[in-house]
Amino acid sequence: MKRNLYRLVALFLIVGFVLIGCSNKTSNDGSESKDAVAQETVKKEGKDITIAVAANFVSLDPHDTNDTLSGSAEKTMMEGLVGFDKDMNVVPVLAKDYSVNDDATEFVFELQEGVKFHDGAPFNAEAVKVNLDRLTDPDSTLIRSSLFELIKETEVVDEYTVKVTLSEPFGAMINTFAHPAGMLISPKALEEYGDDVSQHPVGTGPYVFKEWQPGDHLTMTKNEDYWRATGNEADSITFKPTPENGTRVAMLQTGEADFIYPVPTEQAEEIDGKDGIVVENEASIVVRYLAMNNLKKPFDDKRVRQAVNYAINKEAFTQVVMNGFASPMDSIIAPNTQFYSKQTPYEFDLEKAKELLTEAGYENGFKATIWGANSSTTMKAMEFIQQQLAQINVELEVVPMETGTLSDSIWSVEDPKDAEIEMYYGGWSPSTGDADWGIRPLVGGENAYPPKSYNTAYYNNKEVNKLIADGLATGDPAAREKAYADAQEKIWEDAPWAFLVVDDTIFGKKNYLEGIYLLPDGSLSLENMKIVE
């Protein structure tokens, strides 16, 4: 009996040592080579690139897509009249040039000549018209139709000139054309496949669709007749949906993937600079905020909302919740959003927060609930806020909810007075990259209250509403800039939210890949990708 016991103990010890051995190895490596640049370039076999992504693709029809990930895949195959550069500035793509009239109602595009879609259909003014007409068809059920609903008419001026007329001024329209939803599909494919074009994407882009096995992979091959000269060297691109963070990282380590995104922030430092891996991060345009219901006590008092802002240490939030991969917000929109204007931060100041609470008549604090999704990062964020606000005697109850339940709780409310929401931890990415889409849906007064839009703070300020309208009424960038700058200042002062952080985009790649990156909106750009020896 005793002997058996010894054997058992010995077995435990052996297993234990094996496990410790495995984990030690990784931590030792971590301290050895930190410098990613100093690594030797790993050799790449062949020119087929694999990219592991976190979710499945939903659709490959840009007019019917609302997730950034599907948009990324579409962007490798399709292009729009205009697009975004690395800093989210609007740049010409299939349009050589464009002009806008003063009140932002007429847009004239001069098109590139001699461009062909992958199926041989010519790219011309007629093709543009077919696409825009598809989006603006009153019977259309395409998800992105609403972005283009202001278009009254699209005219073919001549073979390579298109004129788009809006029903009312809309200064942010050029950004809408640059949005992935504005990408153009071959008219021939549209006719052939109808709405099934979502499984047979045909564009003018650098890659041609090959096959899509949902849940497994999506592959495209190089467009040998691409109209633009690029340094792109990959023969094919394969996307692999890999939801588990650890597996995605492992794929990059083993070389099964050449590029992965996002990289989980917890593992970013551990893998950077090893096995030929480089991890890169850049500021995105995604903001993380804590909305407070401005119609409800105690949040109907500006001083309370400001106190909450002073009581949360955003630097600590960045470190604790985002593992350092974020930066504190200093306006309601992120710096890479067009017409951003920097505000004076609410520095972490508990004394000031307590003072403001006392002034507002809450010297003993108050109780509130905070809602948010049930993902681990969101829960961590909410618990952090709970802990921070406890310092000024504000007692928070954290209520994590599954996505569907959460959206039901927030967006099924018909009358703002019935809204139960008190505090809500949310995130927002203005996909057009324009200030309008970063402000209007979120704090744009009664017209944006749920369920119509996303004003979860039930914030309604007449001055701000007017400034938002002014910003849309003109195509003149200087006038728009002024309107949005004033709006941002006013909103910052009113503090409908506790302004938290701007996320980083974060990706990992093997060091033989160059020219591939994520845009601030989280979409992928690989048209200038190079494989270096």
Place this chain on the structure above:
Amino acid sequence: MAKYVIKRLIGIIPILFLVSIFIFLFVHLIPGDAARLVAGQDATLQDVELVRKELGLDQPIYKQYFSFITGVFQGDLGTSIKTGRPVFDEIAMRFMPTFWLTFWSMIWAVIVGLVIGVISATKRNKWQDYLGMFVAVSGISMPSFWLGLLLIQLFAVQLGWLPTGGLESWKSYILPSITLGSGVAAVVARFSRSSMMDILKDDYIRTGRAKGLNEHKVVWGHGLKNAMIPVVTMTGLQFGFLLGGSVVIETVFSWPGLGRLLIDSVAFRDYPVIQSEMLLFALEFILINLIVDLIYGFLNPQIRYD
């Protein structure tokens, strides 16, 4: 026998019909608005209403059920809300990967589990028994995602022998089936151990030994067959569960199977896919039960089918 099987098969239809009503109500009772989830984060109310109409979600619930069930009888499971493709295609594409993964996991798990169980039973309270039960307890208590990630780290990242995930060749099956099967192997080991221990006390075993049969034949030849009955029941159940797609394992190994499809569909409130998948799982359970009953008859000829 054939009559029995046919009777059972016909009996499936009303059961499935009832199950379909429960599933339908259950699926539509989950909070969450499919239309809003489909329309996406920055959709306007107008977009959401458009989607709702397009998907027929504005219809009364009994009408929605009626069109679902008539579709099922015509072999049409509807279209996925999320992808706009036929649900039948979505499920068919994911069925075989899950089926083969489950199949191979069960094969090794049952064999290994039985061997461990029988050895433990015959070497009761000896080191073989302790070792076997230690392995079994580890197999049950180890969270499968952790085991999966550990195996990936060891065999894919450190040693580079096997792929981290996906489904490309026979090698892709090894790590996920080890992960998936470990729990089953453990349960089989425990069940067969206790079942075997009971059997070894029975009179006919004593008689066999008294007649001078060698121990090997007593245990593996006579004992095992009878000890198998509870093991088969349990294995059948496990098989049913695993066929439903092991969500965790399919996620860890990026396996293009039914479990991941279900998770994606639930997150999206993709009603047609959830309903059809759950109906399929119910059917699988019923069929496996039938097979288990038939195996009983083979193991113990005293069981008669009427």
